[in-house]
Structure formats: C-alpha cells, structure tokens
Amino acid sequence: MNNLVIMKDRQAVTDSLKVADAFNKNHRDVMRAISTKINSAQNCAQFQKMFVEAAYQDASGKSNRMYYMNRDGFTFIAMGFTGRKADDFKLKYIQAFNEMENRIRQPKSERLEIMRKNSATKRAGVLYKIAMATDSNISRQKLLHKAAEALTGEKLVPVMQDKYYSVEEVGQQLNLTTDLIDEIANQIHLKAEYSGQNQYGSWINSDIPEWFYTKQGIELIDMYKFIARKNHER
Template identity: 40%
Template sequence: MNNLKVIGREKIGQIEFTGIEGGFGEDKKAMTAKDIAQIHSKDVRYINKLINQNRRRFKDGVDVIDLLSSSDELREFAEQNGLIGSNRTEHVYILSERGYSKLLKILEDDKAWEVYDQLVDNYFNQRQAIRENQPALVAGKRLEIMEKNAATRKANLLYKIAMATESETSSQTLLASAAKELTGEMTIPVMKQKEYSATEIGSKLGITANKVGRIANSLGLKTEQPGQNEFGRWSNSKSQHSDKEVPQWLYFEKGYQAIQKAVS
C-alpha cells in the first residue's frame, strides 16, 4: 500500500476539501468520508452507515480504506491529520475515485452526480492528465460518466413508473426497459409474488423490523437501488413522518426464508 500524504486544501469551484494522495496507488487521489459528507450536506455518520451497509460492494485497498482498522501507520496518519472525531470514532474511511463513484450510486441524487463530474475533471484525474499530456483523457472520461448517469436516471424513472402502474403487463415491460438501460439487455425481471415488509417478517419471527434489516444486510440479500433479485425488491413508500417517498426493501418468500433460517 502506497504511503498516504495530505497535499493541502483543495478547492474546486465552491467545493473545498482535504487533498490526499496515496493509499490506492502512486499519485492516486483519495477523499475522506468526512469531506464527502460535507460536500453533500450529510452527516459523516450517515456516509459511514451507507458504506457499512454496502460493505461487500466496496473492495478494501481498491475502493475504500478504513484508517482505523488497517494498520498502526494508517491510524497514526488519521490522528496526525485530525481525522478522528472522538474516542468513540469507529471508522475513518477514505475513498478512491472508484469507491466514490460506487457511493454515488447509493446516494443517487442530482447534486451527487454534478459534484462528481467536477471532481473527476479537476481532482481525481488532474495529475494523470498532466503527466501523460493527455487533455482528452478527462474529457473522454467525463462523457463516459455522463452517459452512464443518464442511463441510471432513466432506469430509475422507468422503475418508479413500473412500481406505480396497476397493469401487470405494463409493469413488467417497464421493468424490462429499465434493465436494458443498465445492462444493455432486455431482461424480463422476476414476476411479482407475495411480498413481506420488514415489519411483517419481524412480527412473524418475534423480532424487530430493525433486526430484520440488519440480518438482511449481513446476508447480502438486498441489491442496489433500483432493482430486485430472488430475495426481494426495492419499492417507494411514503415516510411515516413526511410526504416524502423513501425506498423500502420488500422481501419475497425466499428472502423471508433466509431471515427465518438466520434466527432459528
């Protein structure tokens, strides 16, 4: 693992953060979860929670490094640069460009993609473009990202429409179109079947809905949003505390059985 070093405060437009090199490779840039949280107006505990819930999707040393669990040298780096908030701090994550892009898929908001475009152009790939004298490198990468972003947004819109329609045939067609935007193939998704909320499963098994969610995360039952798999699917539902729609994972029979087996 390459040595980490702070290269000072970076400023891209209105975005200001701590510039870091190393860890993911020579001259490779990185960002702290703390700075990412500030950029997206989130609490760092929320960003850490997203990373922890999707930990199996982030590869150590490639996408993410936890400075508090990697080595004494990295812990010392975190301490010397004021990255440890308190004695209760459990994780101090830094993310590579690849790790940050994965996090954006989970954040899934327009501001996130707008910020990422700026960071890719002016931070992550700046040194590589200068060193290799390839000004087209960043421009090409930006175009690739924009195309992927557009496909993801279109798929998300198709998915939401599919979940709102009462026609089974129309719903399946829309879901297939959403799958094509993400995979390039007109994949017919799993047909609708009996579904359970975390609350319903918790009531059946005598545990809380939160525990159901924790077990599901530990077993890796949930897929990325939007989407579905053999264990369940993502759905949008009204929040109990506001009119805002929030994502909710609904369990299929196989998902219910997996939770039941884990607590038995």
C-alpha cells in the first residue's frame, strides 16, 4: 500500500496495477472496466482525459497493458467497489491524492527546499550511525560535527573536549606566539599527516584545517620552546 499515488506529468495519478492490488481485484477485470468506460459512446472524450494507457513488464519479462488514472478516473473505477474494506482503501487513496496534490501546488522553491532538507537529514543520519560505530573519540567528534553541519547547512565552530586545545589556547598557556608554536611543531614533526591524529593532537576539518593539541602536545612544545626561542632570536 506504499506510494498509492505518484506524480506523473505534473499530475497526481495512480495506476490500474495499484488499484487491482489494493482492492484485491484481478488486473484484467480492472482493465476491462477502464476500457469499457473509455469506449462508451457517452462522455468518451472526458474519460480519455482521465486514463492514459501505458505498459509494464511482468515477472517473465513480457510487456503488458496498464492504465494511469487521475483522481477523477480513480473515482469512476472505485465507486463500484463496495464493502467496509473497500471503503477503507478509498479513504486511503483520497488522502494520498490530497497529499500529492498539495505537494504539486507548492511553489517550486519550496519543493526544492523540502528535497534539500530530506537529503541533508539522510546524510546526517548516515554520519551519525558511522560516528556511533567508531572506537575513536576524535573521529566520532569529527563525524558528529559534520552531521550537525549537514542538518544546519552551515559551518560550525568545532566543540572540542577539554583535553584538546587550539594553538591560541596553547599560546596563552605557554606565553608563546602562534607563529612560534607552529614553528616548533614543524621542527619536531609533532603534527600528524593532514586529516590524521596522534598522541599530540588532531586535525579538525573546518573552513581552514587547524591542528588542536593534547596535553602531551603542549608539554612537548613547552620542552622545546627555549631552543626554538633562541633560534628565533638569531
């Protein structure tokens, strides 16, 4: 009973296969009822607007006839189906037609925005599942950060755990300039390859990739700062 109504040629339609399946009818009987309507002398032109012939392939690969029908066409075919179960299916079809027609009436910009949000939500969901499955706290944090970006559509400032520090924070702790800290880190090859991590810190993917330091990284910088200062002053 999924996708009872679809959008085709900018119109909400269903098809004879779905109707036959929903109302537990033989498809050839539904086809016969539609053909009778179309071929009737009275109101023939109107019925031709309600139904469009098409083809589908069955399980054996054989091509067979089917019909697409709009709301009016469905009404004419389904009105002969009686019983409580049939009424329940009619109500579901009516609801499906209403929902699809409301979507069609939405401005194109709104429909595109809804599609974008749905896509972003799916991407964020995938990133969240991957994050929850990883054993690395740093990798999990990066993935959750990207999941949040996918939902908001904006670059977010990374929220780091207390044991990670930006170069500015390291500079404040050690009373060093950021340039000198970077110089020391480069001289002793403290940083991992881009996008990687080690015991001294990790790359964070933001607009400009930035290395964040662990306490071990800060201690190592502190050990080499006097040598680096002397070289820097020469």
